[in-house]
Amino acid sequence: MPDPEKRFAEEWRNAAYNCFSSGHKFCREVCPVMQVTRNESWSPTAFHANVVAMEQGSLEVAEVAADYVNCTGCGACELRCPNSLFTGDFYRFRTRTVDLVKAVRALAVREGVHQPGWQRWNLLTDEQTHEPVASEVSQERVRDWAQGLDLPVGGETILFVDCEAAFHRTTAPRAVARMLNLAGYKFGLMNEQWCCGGPAAEMGYEEQALRFAWHNLEDWRASGVRRVLVLDPHDYITFTEDYPKYFGESFDIEVVLVIELLAALLREGRLVPHVPVERTVTYHDPCRLNKRKGIWQEPREILRAIPGLTFHDVDRVSQWSYCSGAGGGLAVEKPELTARISEMRMGKAAELGVDTLVTACPWAERPLTEAGHARAIGVVDLHELLAESLGVA
């Protein structure tokens, strides 16, 4: 067994064995990939068992690297794992499938095993300093979404808008900026903003991810940024989980999720929705907010504050098994699988008889919108919906 594999197996041996020895698969029916493919090779259990086999010398990373593409990083399996639920407190142990999948992907890249889609994607990201989410991606155009809004550059608080939101779903950051202006909340844009690096880290390109993170942190420091507002749940994970891991205690930037900020502004009466929005909606909990960060109350608070809405809520625990399929690089390497997961999610919405699925994740919106066409269900971003009700859409 080559050395990196050995080091990897040593690091993950106990976690893998904890899963392997249980042998039960409560994760299986909540896993979005498993639900649509029914392929046990792509289950959280298999992702752990493979590590045991690697340690035994029965498996090499090159043989399984492609299997590990089949994970959206949604975290449902971790929540449903009996190891986390019952023995976790005692052992200070938590099942960390998402980290394990990232670690295997990184191991594969270190050993020169690449997935073609991911390799191309990260190469382009490296060249353009942003993910190739649209044809016109470039460093020069990263602030184009804010044209006409007259936002300053720099300041203590900046709004971080990258990739999908900056170049594709530009209406979402525009709505956020208008609402913050309406509330009199002071913020600026980042000086030289690069991709957060999170997607590269998720696909196993660790060196690139770290390089991008360093750039962003140095830019913040150079321009005196103390607080970063994020509207993309994926960025939120990167800044609150990856960056502290990279930079340790020296990472002293406050990271604020825009949804939590908006909910606070509503509570304080600084934003008062008054324009009725006549839609029948349900809310899609973005996995990275609900499953990975436990943020599910504020989006509902915002929805309930919007006049005119008929809101059919599905509780957050039922939504553990929902996903758009867009996360973890799956949409880059296997868009057809992302589409199937989105279709399944949209099917759940259709059962409620709604005309609109509200979500709060720019990455989820693209595949969900596609899936919504067939069922005549529109997909609307929560920020944009609130802005409409505030009269600043």
Place this chain on the structure above:
Amino acid sequence: MTITMGDPVLEELRQVLGHDHVLTGRADRLNRTRVPAPFPVHRWAERMPDLVVMPGSTEEVAEVLRLAHAYRIPVVPRDGGTGLTDGAVPLRGGIVVDVKRINQIKEIDLENRTCTVGTGINALKLNEVLSRHDLFYPDDPASYPCSLVGGRIGTSGWSLIGSRYGHSRDLVLSFDHVLPTGQVIHVGDGIGRKITKSSSGYQLKHLFMGHQGTLGIATEATLKLFPKPEAEFSPFWAFEDYDSAYAVVGQLARAGVATFAGAVLFDEWKVAYLRRDDEAYIPQPSSVKALVCAAMYGYEDEVRAGGRRLMRIARSMGARYLGDEISQGDWAARHDRYATPLHGRTRSGQVVPMSWHCEDASINYTGLPAVRLAWHEIADRLRRESDVFDDWGMFAYTNGSTGADYLTEIDIGIWEQRLDDAAWAAWVAAKRDLAAVTLSHGGSISACHGSCREGEVDLVPEELGGGFDVMLAIKRAVDPHNIMNPGKYLLDRAYAEPSGEEEP
């Protein structure tokens, strides 16, 4: 039998199923090689199938079996892979037929109160859909969140609330079954799909349940549905000795309360283990040595009335009620707690990581106290032989509403990472001895898991007597070339010449 790349059968399978549904990768095969039963990890690779197929329909399963039959290739069906005997573990390589893709809900018949599903569906997921109609399918194994209907048929599963609703054999009304030759038949009561009682012909449904994949593969099943219960009551009581708890559980089960769905008896070893090593144990006074819980389901008015009766019986016999919080919480957590990789202890008291395993039997009420002592003696011997084993105590669960017999289980912690050939041999011998105790008390070797694993399987001919010869004759008639799950249940004896290759 070894299938290699370029083998004509591989190409034929790909033509039938499509490339994506014929898997040959090492990880694909390794991950379909084991079940949660204790497992000699150091011999994992010996159990590998040659390839895995994932058919999407009854017709595709039939085509796979026709090919396997023609080429004499061993076939092992796999559904959830959550069984505690090793029905889904290949012993002779060959093809694993993984039926998880066959998981559609074909029909929900509100008038006749049935539904028809692909056998790759999970009961929890099915119940999410049924709950919209205020219905539920009450097959409730400990593995409820992950086991699948086909596996429940193949093992003839046992349900925690079976005393009220019946077990898999009662709840599955009929199913499409692919015979080892590839012929598709429908088995149920009579020919009907939704018939619950027939006297026409042999009762084939029972034959084709619990065969551990040795007689074919079920692909589509019609299930019996019930109104989703409005109320649940699950009182727990504490006792200062086993005998008092034993007396109470018997009275509760014999009380004839219609909403009674099951009762569980925890023996003194179980309580000691929970106290010593279960991190979720809510401390009780050291005088507590045994526990009983009961569960009731139904409409609120009937559950209240039945619950009052059971509470009165328990109180009159000196039971101490543990309160609503423990009662509700512990019962609600019954699935999540059953198989967490807990820790156990060596004889010197050192804490080591161990996984849980349970050996089960069906024992009459009157046999429970003696079987318990004999089983703990075997566990104690096992512990003296090797430090990889720990005795985690016993449960006894009512099998039915009248209290005649109990699913009796002893839980053994196994330090699987340290299992070697010697410890494995000790384990197999202990299983054989546990089964012998069961038979000497007129019990059955397994109430729910099946009895086809090494050790216990040696005693199956003794348990079944002349019935075992009938089993051999049936196996030979149904599977003339011994392709279905060969090596299980001593069924090789049905054939003059051993089929397939010898086990390594």
